[in-house]
Amino acid sequence: MPNIATLPAEVVHAIAAGEVIDSLAAVVRELAENALDAGASRIAISVDPQQWFVSVADNGCGMNRQDLQQAASPHSTSKIQDFNDLHQITSLGFRGEALHSLAQLAQLKIYSRQGDDPGWQAHYSRAGEIKTLTPTAIAPGTIVEVHHLFQHWPQRRDALPSAPQQLRAIQQVLQNLALCHPNVSWQIRKGNKPWFSLTPGPSPREILPQLLRGVTRDDVYYSRDSSLELLLGRPDRCHRGRADWLKFAVNGRVVTLPDLEHTLLSALSRSLPRNRYPLSFLHLRVPPEQLDWNRHPAKREIYLQNSDQWQTQLRETIDRALALGSLNQSGHSRVRQLLRVQDDSADYRLDPTPAESARPLMPLRAIGQANRTYIVAEHPDGLWLVEQHIAHERVIYEQLCQDWALQELDPPIILSGLSPQQLENLNQIGITVDPFGDGLWALRQAPVPLAQRDDCADALQELSQGNLQEAQVATACRSAIRNGTLLTLKEMQQLLDRWQQTRNPHTCPHGRPIYLPLDESSLGRYFRRSWVIGKSHGI
16 A cells, blocks of 8 residues: 655645536636626626637726736635634635636636726636736726636546536526626627626516516515515416525525525415425525635535524515505506495305404405405405405415314214325324224314314315325315305405415415406506597597
8 A cells, every 4th residue: 555645736736626616617607706706797708618618707896917926826815814704704705716726727818907007918827827927908807718628637528518508507607696696787608609698687686587588577576675685486476397496695696505495495385386386586695704605615505603593584574575565545546346246145154253463454345246256356456356265265274274273073973994094194183083893983073164064074084185284275175165155245355354364365275376466557458548539439
């Protein structure tokens, strides 16, 4: 066995370089982050996977001649100075590894100009030392060119994905950066042709429609305070078939935050259709002393203090985002009585005592019932159609989540053919099950809303198929007002008021949308109320 010996410096740097730069996307990420650290508001990127080439140009603060001489040296950076600075990281980069790694793995050129100083063009050796440094004409800012990436590492080139896959990874990197830094303009070229561009905006809400086809600003909720920014797709209209848009960022960089991801999914678990996932972007502004970035070369994994507090704040923000907002009544003409209000002969009675208001009610006034299925409600901006069954289902479901109560059955209900899994499910939701003969079982409790129903036995059979949450959903569905039920105006208003107080009034527990808004402006456009009187009379 050979004796232990210290590795040569060039081997050490090559190993480190291979960890920092592992793909074309990593090159784009490191250089784009450097541009953002330099205060750039415009970034132009060119990539060519076939030539293993990347260029990133920015209008940031630039570098002077002395900076260029040190830029590609190992562990050289302007962002930290001593050990204590590791606990006060406020920039995207701080290790001083990226440019030196690129010099190790490719041919590196930098063109830069700082303020009114002359511009310079620098070529670097594999050791990160200046080969040539000459004056050049350039606008203030920096251009970094990486040629023939991994030219000395053919194994790395052979192991990397195909060019289309690498381009998708680059696109993902730039989308993440654009969401974190919406005030920056991005121009991206693929080879010699334009690829895509992103226009800046005041918030990620303006960036998202540029990234996802068919998504508009109105499809998402946006909330921001000094420490937490949340972009959340409306659960009744904007969700995904895959969990590919659960994005979390801290201080300008997308990272993985498993605890907060679990919190978000849990908060929306009964707001989306089956097998659908939310569209979300959460950006935390965390004091630097509460973070440790020095965990992963790509800085995607971090140590975050006070995770419980961030989870609580996220849950509260989601609750506020999903609440029905108050509407401004001024400046809007009221939609008059359009449908006949049902008389007081309705044969269904809601609980006469609605839940105590936790939130202010919107000016939403019941004016009729369509097809004994939809409550027609008037508000200052137009009309809403609210499906009575699933609105009531949402009310009951959230009550059951807060207070899951069982009632004794006398006599018990007898079911047959229950499997061991069904018996376990009933036990977990609190129902006592006793043997009652060959293949028969006596169920001695039932959820309060089901206990007096004629179909209680069928309901208990259904409840035995799932867990507690599924049992609550099934109970709410069976207990809610059925479509086709006649309601009085008072009952409709009562249901609207109670529905508004739910935590997520937009969808039922199965993920179906509860209401359809018909705003006054849309009605006006449809009936062409903007036409001049002569045109409307055919003159």
